[in-house]
Amino acid sequence: MSSQHEKPAKKHSREWFEALVIAAIFATVLRIFVVExxxxxxxxxxxxxxxxxxxxxxxxxxxxxxxxxxxxxxxxxxxxxxxxxxxxxxxxxxxxxxxxxxxxxxxxxxxxxxxxxxxxxxxxxxxxxxxxxxxxxxxxxxxxxxxxxxxxxxxxxxxxxIPRKGDVIVLNAETYQLYSSLVADEGHDISLMGVQVYVDGVPVKQYTVQDNxxxxxxxxxxxxxxxxxxxxxxxxxxxxxxxxxxxxxxxxxxxxxxxxxxxxxxxxxxxxxxxx
The missing domain is CATH 2.10.109.10 (Umud Fragment, subunit A)
Structure with missing residues (x-):
């Protein structure tokens, strides 16, 4: 008799567990992609x-x-x-x-x-x-x-x-403070030596913006x-x-x-x- 009662109880517990997992997945997807x-x-x-x-x-x-x-x-x-x-x-x-x-x-x-x-x-x-x-x-x-x-x-x-993707911006001593953080944030090493701007170790006079x-x-x-x-x-x-x-x-x-x-x-x- 006890084994007959255990099977429905285990099935019921498994169904509850599966429902909780599905709800958690749904809530996670909702939070990531829809509303937070x-x-x-x-x-x-x-x-x-x-x-x-x-x-x-x-x-x-x-x-x-x-x-x-x-x-x-x-x-x-x-x-x-x-x-x-x-x-x-x-x-x-x-x-x-x-x-x-x-x-x-x-x-x-x-x-x-x-x-x-x-x-x-x-x-x-x-x-x-x-x-x-x-x-x-x-x-x-x-x-x-x-x-x-x-x-x-x-x-x-x-x-x-405000810079737009594809803009070609001038890099020199006057514009360095304006654009240096933008260039660095787009994954490049930028520095100013004297009046010359270097990007990734190469002297440059302009840069093409990669993001809006x-x-x-x-x-x-x-x-x-x-x-x-x-x-x-x-x-x-x-x-x-x-x-x-x-x-x-x-x-x-x-x-x-x-x-x-x-x-x-x-x-x-x-x-x-x-x-x-």
Whole structure:
């Protein structure tokens, strides 16, 4: 009698195990290729997105990356100006950043007294964007700004053309700070000796760009570590487009020490908010 009961029990356990494995595989595929959850850690996108917002990121829209394969699936749409995008931080790809795409490959960008211009046309400030600091005058150069040693600052920047795949860029002592990180990130050794630029040990005067690039900025313009500080965003680092806030609470309240306070800090009005 006991052996007759053991067989159905084993079969039932195996079916549950198989169901769990299938569910895990499905969830993994969904996370890698379709939608992933992301938490906003800082205030760089205020007041469009707040620290403590949790949102879904659409990964298939720009073509999800295939792990370990070195290529992306076909894109449904291209990255456009105004898209809120999640990407691997080019200076530390273990980190995910979220910013707004301000300019795409081939665009010319300029900021004059906080007003952004793309291809000579005023780019409107996003609805919930803000300035929280004092306006910096044009003559005040900021050497933390990209490229180093330029006359740019956060409120007066450019004009600067965003590189596009196939562009032939001039490499010399004047453009070295502008393009050296791009060339290095595309897998080459680049150096400057005197006025001569060397790529992979060979003296060169020009270089053909291998990827498309973008320029990203936070909506909280005075509190955002963005392309104004670290440069061009490679297309290969873009993860996806922000879709919707599915949860939000105050990140300053510790869950471990004040669980009720954490729960009651939920921002119910933000749940279901579409990101744009």
């Amino acid at each position: 959850s992301y938490r906003i850690p800082t205030g760089s996108m205020e007041n469009t997105l707040l620290a403590g917002d949790f949102l879904f990121v659409n990964k298939y829209v720009y073509g999800a990356r295939v792990p370990l394969a070195g290529f992306r699936l076909p894109a449904v749409e291209s990255v456009d100006r105004g898209d809120v995008i999640v990407f691997k931080f080019p200076k530390d790809r273990s980190l995910n950043y979220i910013k707004r795409c301000i300019a795409v490959s081939g665009d010319t960008l300029e900021i004059r007294e906080q007003q952004l211009y793309v291809n000579g046309k005023a780019f409107p400030l996003p609805e919930h964007a803000q300035f929280i600091g004092q306006k910096v005058p044009p003559a005040a150069a900021d050497f933390q700004i990209f490229p180093k040693y330029s006359s740019f600052n956060k409120d007066n920047y450019g004009p600067l053309r 690039y973008y320029f990203a900025m936070g909506d909280n313009r005075d509190n955002s570590l963005d392309s104004r500080y670290w440069g061009f965003l490679p297309e290969r680092d873009i993860v996806g487009e922000a879709m919707m806030v599915y949860w939000s609470w105050d990140p300053g309240i510790p869950l471990l020490f004040d669980p009720l306070g954490k729960i009651f800090s939920a921002r119910w009005q933000r749940i279901g908010l579409m990101v744009h």
